[in-house]
Amino acid sequence: MDNSGGIRFENEYWKDYPLTEHDLAIDAHDLAVQRTGGEIQGVSVVEEKRENAKITRIEVLNEQGAQAIGKAVGKYITIESEGLKGQNRLVHDELSEILSQELVSLIDFDRVRPHPNLEPTIFVVGLGNWNATADALGPQVLNHLMVTRHLYQEAPPELRKGLRPVCALSPGVLGLTGVQTAEIIKGVVEQVRPDLIIAIDSLAAHHTGRLANTIQLSNTGISPGSGIGKVRMAINQETMKIPVIAIGVPTVVHAITIVNNAMEEMLKGEIFSKVERERFRHIQEDEKKRMVGNILGPFMGNLVVSPKGVDELILNVGRIIAGGINIALHPDITPENISLYL
Amino acid sequence: MDNSGGIRFENEYWKDYPLTEHDLAIDAHDLAVQRTGGEIQGVSVVEEKRENAKITRIEVLNEQGAQAIGKAVGKYITIESEGLKGQNRLVHDELSEILSQELVSLIDFDRVRPHPNLEPTIFVVGLGNWNATADALGPQVLNHLMVTRHLYQEAPPELRKGLRPVCALSPGVLGLTGVQTAEIIKGVVEQVRPDLIIAIDSLAAHHTGRLANTIQLSNTGISPGSGIGKVRMAINQETMKIPVIAIGVPTVVHAITIVNNAMEEMLKGEIFSKVERERFRHIQEDEKKRMVGNILGPFMGNLVVSPKGVDELILNVGRIIAGGINIALHPDITPENISLYL
Amino acid sequence: MDNSGGIRFENEYWKDYPLTEHDLAIDAHDLAVQRTGGEIQGVSVVEEKRENAKITRIEVLNEQGAQAIGKAVGKYITIESEGLKGQNRLVHDELSEILSQELVSLIDFDRVRPHPNLEPTIFVVGLGNWNATADALGPQVLNHLMVTRHLYQEAPPELRKGLRPVCALSPGVLGLTGVQTAEIIKGVVEQVRPDLIIAIDSLAAHHTGRLANTIQLSNTGISPGSGIGKVRMAINQETMKIPVIAIGVPTVVHAITIVNNAMEEMLKGEIFSKVERERFRHIQEDEKKRMVGNILGPFMGNLVVSPKGVDELILNVGRIIAGGINIALHPDITPENISLYL
């Protein structure tokens, strides 16, 4: 999630706010199914149920599929679990393990290896703003990540076994640095020459029910701020010249989204006749936004909705994701012994 | 604002959430005027404009007035200024000075003095939850407060001149302590025997336009959690046996309020006919709450709306209020020399 | 540890700083053994080795023992483990369990029970200053404590089973509140009427080797600030009229202590002859303090020594202690299922 400006400069951005875009492939797919009433051509979907989680693996196979659901060609995996919000450490550990398995399935370690005898260097990027709790997921993950590149370089071969060189950066957001996030990442990539990027980001949910109940992994990278209608350099294979895995969790809902949902909900009810509903659907987007403006007032698009315990939520989810990455990246680490390495 | 439970135990509290109560006397009064179309008996209102602030002094004179606007008999002063949200330190200093003047007008130092030759001991209470940014205003004020009681007691008389003994506590919230906030305050009051309480609290706004643009002072005390329909021991003259001045700032809007505002706004527009509007007004509160439930999902009443830069906002407002209290309580401190004492 | 004043007012306190007092009974006992060359009358000592910890149970049986080691009559249990400093979560869990067993052995639940059919209410006090990392152990423990009193009161009898009513407070320090910590505690005790206090505090170590490797439990209570030569109201059975269990961990070393240790170490070496050593031992305490003043300069007694990773250390130790208390206080909680309750 891009939080580029801060209060002073972004008051007007809501005007360009897309009320209907979906950060999560699973929601975009569901919507397309609802719209078309059936299977989507060019998209394959496989679901798997676990005790405490539901895994959905969506693959956008071609441009037809990409058009249909508004998501780039590539793989999207969602892990849905109410346990993400909970406090049960055993469930958290289980989610870390599921995440690590799905992550390994997305990374082709043999392909990213710079040489048959060398382990790939992985660069983990914690996107987001550490000053804004709900947007701090990326930096929070880095607090629990095993960073090993500097040790790996100096370690004798026998000690390197079972570990891979991992480096990490929380680049901040445009409003804090004055530099596009992707430029900072690219600068570091060109110095450090990693073989793979894993980028973690907070996502904006389009319904509060999604808050902190889903982890999405994809191999299509990230476009910071794309959700708020700004053109920014993407962080993906094309811009970085190496594969980019994205991990995202919906941690915030824009107030504007809530208002929109409220209006939709009112129209769904029995209160209004079909005629009235149609009339509302046809009022200009501009009139709708004027109404939103009346409701949200001067803070506008800068208003976000989050649960009261969001600090603790971000902390827990950050730990779960870091655990999953640690297990996935270091072959000798298992869910049983990870505590020995931390 | 009381944040007593945390995610796990409060999911259902929204059912009792009063959608129409107003924390601010000024809003309650405006609404009453709107409803009755004229002056409210038993309530006096005086407005004063300053360069960077508007001061409104409302006095609820008798039970008739209290009934009319739903606020207890007593004095309510609001200082409205967009400068509270800004970064201009000169405006902040000006607001501190205005606050100090209004505070002095509410405190009758001669009445609270325990003896004609003794300065009163003032107990400043920072209500709210330091773990929840938007609810941390009270604790934040205490970070900038001049606490002098322990020094005062040991100082020679000539050094006491110009200062008053001030002590302070952030008692936390029920969910953190397992004890009602008022019980903790009462316990300390009975040990320390102060002559006056000043209690600072975050308020829930009923429109996002109110967020961080108003400071309300009153001499009627505070009822923690009253806004969320729970009966808790109040912090006022009756329970504490000493005068209680309350200082509050709206720092948060419940998501439920936003949804309600959205529904109201829709009905205000030209889209619906008068008949439809009346029909909606008459649907059961229950049906309305069911709709809210659909929109807000499992987090429900625990969802709060706040501006992205809320951390910095609370920091600034906390400093402004602490500055105002410091100047008001210590006769030798002026806006010009306060920096020498900190 | 009492951090009452802050930079501005405490510059001179080092003058009264006791260079030889020992917060830990185990160190006081060792020193006495070293001095007298044998067993100490009136003190019983039992040691027990565990895989990851050494437990020492010292009982000061009478006034003779109290005189000999400078500790009040009562029980002192130390749990020593280098695992406290480590990151191994399994060892942390083991230490929580050991702590819970020792805690249960110190608390006579049947004696503190207000009525044969009623569970005692326990009041957990987190002493120390949340603004000073090394002194924030008490408040940190409270972040992980199960606070149940407010739920317990409203819960039906069948749900109360297996839990005990627990309330908690971090009262701050004199410099933050202007009120003696014990006064605040006493005020709350008189309102809430708990049956037992458990007070957690940071201790000052007298050697850096002690930092974060020991948990001390005792049933003799706490005297805040006693370590720095100030007379403050104690938190013990006598002042609170209910039993007080103290839990402490050495988290900081005063710079003054390090300097003293350095001088002692120099004299121990081969560099100086016995004559010179004796000469040094006999220089006035005043001269020694003048030298300390030269070394530590204007910050003086406000200088503390702590390991670079002290933030993470306090976090981990806080979690371990909270875990131990949670298991000890709630009969249905075991190390296996505690995660289900958090």
Place this chain on the structure above:
Amino acid sequence: MDNSGGIRFENEYWKDYPLTEHDLAIDAHDLAVQRTGGEIQGVSVVEEKRENAKITRIEVLNEQGAQAIGKAVGKYITIESEGLKGQNRLVHDELSEILSQELVSLIDFDRVRPHPNLEPTIFVVGLGNWNATADALGPQVLNHLMVTRHLYQEAPPELRKGLRPVCALSPGVLGLTGVQTAEIIKGVVEQVRPDLIIAIDSLAAHHTGRLANTIQLSNTGISPGSGIGKVRMAINQETMKIPVIAIGVPTVVHAITIVNNAMEEMLKGEIFSKVERERFRHIQEDEKKRMVGNILGPFMGNLVVSPKGVDELILNVGRIIAGGINIALHPDITPENISLYL
């Protein structure tokens, strides 16, 4: 200050710790004067007294001077003021102004300008570890810095007047990122192409009297971790290909330094005869380090000494430095109107 490893990996680094190096040119110069008993060839020194500060401008003119005081050829300005530690905002503002003047004198804006009609882009780097209070000065400065590059690029020419494009990054430390700090900086420099770097860092003081009473500016850049004997890529004109201004403040003293100072102090006293003193001076550095090891125990070189109120100290000093940089970089900002821009 480089805090590269954390507890687990740095236990042994103290063995290479240079007990006699001086971060501050003014201390290095004083020592050289003391040693040689007179003026140092190749070094010019000019002092200036202000009401609340003493400014010393040292220029190392040639290699002879560099050899003599152990500092590279270049300019070193120290601003000494006890007001840095204080709470007086007026003195803080005065120090910001002095800093801005000295900074402007070190930056040759006309030389760094990329084109006669273009303002130079300035890259402000906040070195240090945000997780370790005393090492967090760099990141703290960035919290109060006016970052304008992203706004500047999009602003019409008339609005650009009076501002310069400023970008900023806190790159973290090796232990957090696995990447040498200078590599990250270099990567960003090659993407963003700034014309000047200003790097802020915490320094290790060699006497507690220096803590937070001095700001050093120099045009010679920074060598992260050089103080702890590790070879790291420097951040200077040679490595970055653009001028690098360094701003540093001593915020921490290594415990090892205190111990050394204690030993020195003992020998200075009247206790020991000249013979004994000489004997001690000639004991092997190794023996001395063994003694240090006994005193500091397992935490060793990871132990740092800091004043109790270090959090507040870093906050204040961070604000003062950010204020000075803001005034220096933006021509239309003056001490009087800076609050209007923040």
